[in-house]
Amino acid sequence: MRIYEYRTEFAGLPVAEFSPSADPSKEALASPASYAWAVRTGYDEDAFGDVWARFLKTVDTSGITALVIGYWGIYEDKTDVPRLLSDAAAALPALRALFLGDIQAEEAEISWIQHSDTTPVFTAFPALERVEVRGASGLSFEPVRSEALRLLRFESGGLPSSVVRTVGQSALPNLEHLDLWLGDGDYGGDATVDDLAPFLSGEALPKLRHLGLEDSDIQDAVAAALAGAPVVARLESLSLAMGTLTDTGAEALLSGQPLGHLKKLDLRHHYLSDMMAERVRTALPGVEIDLDGQQELDEDGGLYVEVSE
Structure with a gap:
């Protein structure tokens, strides 16, 4: 895209x-x-x-x-x-x-x-x-302390781990909506699951209701981490869209904590099989699920995020 x-x-x-x-x-x-x-x-x-x-x-x-x-x-x-x-x-x-x-x-x-x-x-x-x-590219800032901030969003083809960690070190007690396009390692997206720990624990963002960890070339690992992440229990919406989510990551989500309380689960642009996509829909009948943009592996078996260059 x-x-x-x-x-x-x-x-x-x-x-x-x-x-x-x-x-x-x-x-x-x-x-x-x-x-x-x-x-x-x-x-x-x-x-x-x-x-x-x-x-x-x-x-x-x-x-x-x-x-x-x-x-x-x-x-x-x-x-x-x-x-x-x-x-x-x-x-x-x-x-x-x-x-x-x-x-x-x-x-x-x-x-x-x-x-x-x-x-x-x-x-x-x-x-x-x-x-x-x-x-x-070149983006940086010091940890932020803000009582006012409600929505924070970073769109990128590769979000540096330094930026992800800085957001995690920030004091944002009233943040309700966080989107991070983690991106591709070839374009500077070098964040790991460990860098996401402050968001996954929920301790740093007590008012968070939407979490988007998107456009990631480690989407399966992110999904596995979310399967047991405390923050998920109080989210209203969760997005793993735009990334390289496969059946492995979806299986981890379905095998983890309950997701039926979510209003929306966004998995758009994914690599799920038809069978797994149907399993996700069946397992979460009351959740609005976006499974548009089913991708196929290229001839070399490669997976690609939606936004990179």
């Missing part, structure tokens, strides 16, 4: 575009707090720092609650986006939701998106309730 479209909605709001090639509508300028604002530049267009400065000057940002950051140059522009955001904290006092990296494949493949130290974002905006990040 490759991402070819920008976000048109974020945090429950329609997206208003601000870029060198997209002037905001009169409606958006008249009521900026009614939109999630996407600020981006394009290849061979104005430097992102200049676009960002115009955005702050043009739009009344005092009531904006949701912000989407798109293409910022990636290679040719070395702008420190987290620092730009943190420096503008006073102009964005109402910010509660941030998407960092709304970049489509024609601009940069997900594993080519170059990040930096994102700590300034969390420090400057302690009231953030929702943070989503696409891409993981």
Whole structure:
């Protein structure tokens, strides 16, 4: 899967575009707090720092609650986006939701998106309730302490173990939704099951209701770990989608703790046999189960995650 479209909605709001090639509508300028604002530049267009400065000057940002950051140059522009955001904290006092990296494949493949130290974002905006990040190359941040954060999501073709461990070391007592696209080892996804221990125990995230450990090339091992993980008993939804789940991992799930309390189990993009897929459906009759995207081994017996490069 490759991402070819920008976000048109974020945090429950329609997206208003601000870029060198997209002037905001009169409606958006008249009521900026009614939109999630996407600020981006394009290849061979104005430097992102200049676009960002115009955005702050043009739009009344005092009531904006949701912000989407798109293409910022990636290679040719070395702008420190987290620092730009943190420096503008006073102009964005109402910010509660941030998407960092709304970049489509024609601009940069997900594993080519170059990040930096994102700590300034969390420090400057302690009231953030929702943070989503696409891409993981160069991504880092210090352990976060936040009473406000409710949703945290990392989309990547390979999430570094250092990022996974940092999330596990963070103090997020009110986090309800966590998605980690663990990715492929060939694209930097080197996290192990041991790195997932803080999430699996449930101790670090007492309010967690959704857990997604997705797009992983060690999906069977993750499934086996979840089979006995204390956190599962209080989840409402669990996702092992997009990865290399086979009959071995599904068997581990079915042989482990009860899953009938879940509202949804997402196993989309999997390598289950028809027989095993039917076993999963039969074993969990009251659970909404997504088993779309059944994959077949390639001629060399290879398994592939849905999102890598």
